[in-house]
Amino acid sequence: MKKHPLAWLTFIFSFGIFIASWIRAPFYPLYFLAIAALISTALFFKRSPCFNLSLSCLVFLLGALNLITCDTLPGYHIAKYVNYYRSDTPYIIKGYINNQPQAGSSRSSFIFKAEEIQAANLRKKACGNMLVYVKGKQNLSYADELILIGNLYRPFTPLEKSASLQKGFLTGGNKALKSYRNYLYNQGIYAVMYVKPGCGIVRVGRNRGFALKKLALGLKKKIENIIFKQVSYLCAGVLDAMLLGEKRYVPAYINKLMLQTGTVHILVVSGFNVGIVAFIVFLILKILRVPRKARIIISLPLLALYCLATGASNPVLRATLMAAVLSLAYFFRREPDMYHSLAIAALVILSLSPRQLFDIGFQLSFVSVLSIVYLYPKIKTLTRLDGLKIRWIRLILDNCLVSLSAWLGTLGFIAYYFKIFSPVTVLANLLIVPLATLITLCGFALAFISLLSQPLAQFFAAAAELLVALLFLINTFLAKLPFACIYLAGRG
Amino acid sequence: MFELTRQEKQVILFLVATALAGIGIDFSVKRFSTAQSMAAFNENLGKIDLNSADKDLLLSVSGIGEKLCQRIISYRQEKGRFLEQAELKNIKGITASKYEKIKGSFIVR
Numbered sequence: 001m002k003k004h005p006l007a008w009l010t011f012i013f014s015f016g017i018f019i020a021s022w023i024r025a026p027f028y029p030l031y032f033l034a035i036a037a038l039i040s041t042a043l044f045f046k047r048s049p050c051f052n053l054s055l056s057c058l059v060f061l062l063g064a065l066n067l068i069t070c071d072t073l074p075g076y077h078i079a080k081y082v083n084y085y086r087s088d089t090p091y092i093i094k095g096y097i098n099n100q101p102q103a104g105s106s107r108s109s110f111i112f113k114a115e116e117i118q119a120a121n122l123r124k125k126a127c128g129n130m131l132v133y134v135k136g137k138q139n140l141s142y143a144d145e146l147i148l149i150g151n152l153y154r155p156f157t158p159l160e161k162s163a164s165l166q167k168g169f170l171t172g173g174n175k176a177l178k179s180y181r182n183y184l185y186n187q188g189i190y191a192v193m194y195v196k197p198g199c200g201i202v203r204v205g206r207n208r209g210f211a212l213k214k215l216a217l218g219l220k221k222k223i224e225n226i227i228f229k230q231v232s233y234l235c236a237g238v239l240d241a242m243l244l245g246e247k248r249y250v251p252a253y254i255n256k257l258m259l260q261t262g263t264v265h266i267l268v269v270s271g272f273n274v275g276i277v278a279f280i281v282f283l284i285l286k287i288l289r290v291p292r293k294a295r296i297i298i299s300l301p302l303l304a305l306y307c308l309a310t311g312a313s314n315p316v317l318r319a320t321l322m323a324a325v326l327s328l329a330y331f332f333r334r335e336p337d338m339y340h341s342l343a344i345a346a347l348v349i350l351s352l353s354p355r356q357l358f359d360i361g362f363q364l365s366f367v368s369v370l371s372i373v374y375l376y377p378k379i380k381t382l383t384r385l386d387g388l389k390i391r392w393i394r395l396i397l398d399n400c401l402v403s404l405s406a407w408l409g410t411l412g413f414i415a416y417y418f419k420i421f422s423p424v425t426v427l428a429n430l431l432i433v434p435l436a437t438l439i440t441l442c443g444f445a446l447a448f449i450s451l452l453s454q455p456l457a458q459f460f461a462a463a464a465e466l467l468v469a470l471l472f473l474i475n476t477f478l479a480k481l482p483f484a485c486i487y488l489a490g491r492g
Numbered sequence: 493m494f495e496l497t498r499q500e501k502q503v504i505l506f507l508v509a510t511a512l513a514g515i516g517i518d519f520s521v522k523r524f525s526t527a528q529s530m531a532a533f534n535e536n537l538g539k540i541d542l543n544s545a546d547k548d549l550l551l552s553v554s555g556i557g558e559k560l561c562q563r564i565i566s567y568r569q570e571k572g573r574f575l576e577q578a579e580l581k582n583i584k585g586i587t588a589s590k591y592e593k594i595k596g597s598f599i600v601r
Binding site for chain 2: 009069
């Protein structure tokens with residue numbers, strides 16, 4: 001704590017958010033308390049212990065106030081227009097699509113940012129995101145400006161049931177339903193709309209949204225098309241998940257298999273993928289003999305683009321922010337510190353959206369990195385690994401310790417949320433992670449080479465097929481080992 | 493606890509004070525905001541034009557089945573076009589109560 005004040009302040013800030021989620025505190029008394037804490041912090045500027053104490057109190061109150069502000073919806077928020085009673089009059093809402101629509105065979109869904117709503121024959125200003133379901137396959141994309149006509153609900157049981165099953169939530173019964181509603185709330189979604197079939201969508205324009213996100217999603221679509229054209233559906237599904245974070249094409253049994261062996265993290269875009277992208281970008285720029293500082297300047301926007309293309313989920317955002325902080329440390333010739341970069345990433349995410357603290361992805365992402373940073377050096381010293389003479393054994397054991405540290409850190413969270421305990425995880429990660437690295441590299445190479453030469457791309461496609469097949473074989477073998485995975489009581 | 497340099501303290505104080513001010517403004521704006529009325533949307537928005545709607549579009553209206561849909565299309569072909577919505581009542585199967593139920597979904601252009 002002495003060496004990492006930012007880590008301490010981030011912890012205090014998170015604690016403030018956590019406490020505020022349990023206690024319904026009024027805003028203004030807390031706010032005046034925070035002002036008093038700010039004044040006392042300024043007054044104790046020269047007295048370190050008092051300054052630290054008042055600063056900690058202030059940061060704690062800031063965390064609590066941030067959550068209260070986040071949970072306070074403006075008077076014109078879309079959720080405030082939802083009737084509690086059933087109404088036959090459909091809602092008419094104008095706004096734009098705020099994510100990449102998910103097109104299924106029977107229905108499409110997307111997040112819609114509301115701007116105007118027709119209520120009681122009057123057009124009123126609106127704000128907030130809502131989840132929209134439309135029957136059939138729709139040709140929609142991010143930033144499409146639409147007028148939607150349909151029924152508006154708060155997330156409730158029937159929807160929660162179908163959606164939680166679709167999302168593959170493992171906890172059973174009401175818990176899964178409640179957790180899906182909480183998941184939506186944590187994402188800032190307080191309303192769900194079912195669009196009227198037939199003529200419930202009126203297209204107004206196409207030029208809304210964030211230009212960089214539009215570019216990123218356009219690139220993502222192109223890469224997806226290349227992948228699905230070059231390799232089999234199964235392999236393309238895995239590559240799509242590993243490269244671009246689109247998990248919907250991965251068959252459920254493969255997902256289950258990887259969950260059992262504790263390697264499901266490679267099927268979502270995480271810090272691991274961001275690291276590989278950063279490595280590829282740096283390598284290409286190094287080959288092109290671009291100077292070191294210029295490499296950092298070029299790589300940061302590319303990482304941001306990748307973050308946006310993959311949906312800016314918590315693990316990717318965490319990894320991108322950490323990469324940015326570490327790169328800037330190199331740029332300004334400062335000593336890079338993992339704790340500080342991790343703390344800055346957490347502070348940025350929680351300041352923008354404090355409800356992310358309760359997101360499983362956020363918790364697992366930060367806990368796994370924190371346990372690697374904290375536990376790995378300690379276990380390494382304890383096992384006296386550096387004393388080992390044979391280099392390749394040392395390397396293997398080193399990787400084992402990294403996996404072990406991450407496993408130990410996330411053990412409790414995985415047991416609590418997924419009701420599963422996988423002793424095979426450390427061994428599985430030792431084998432799967434290098435393979436996943438190769439698959440990811442192969443996938444990116446395939447996407448890039450396809451633009452230049454189709455015949456050459458076939459070699460990468462064949463290699464990707466082989467590696468994905470190997471991934472399944474190893475996973476199947478590991479999952480069948482005795483005591484590979486133990487299901488805990490209370491699992492649905 | 494932790495040790496901070498004078499410069500670090502200044503930066504942290506500045507950031508924390510800015511964040512506090514920002515949170516206060518954000519909360520107040522949210523707390524005291526009300527819905528503002530604007531002009532109404534086009535009242536015909538989302539209604540189906542009886543003269544151009546195809547089979548699928550007609551079927552999407554609740555209360556219109558396969559048979560009724562076919563009768564509406566046949567009527568339109570026979571008469572050339574609908575001149576007013578009330579002509580729906582001339583179609584076999586559309587009673588006065590049914591007409592009241594479905595008329596809100598249609599428009600004649």
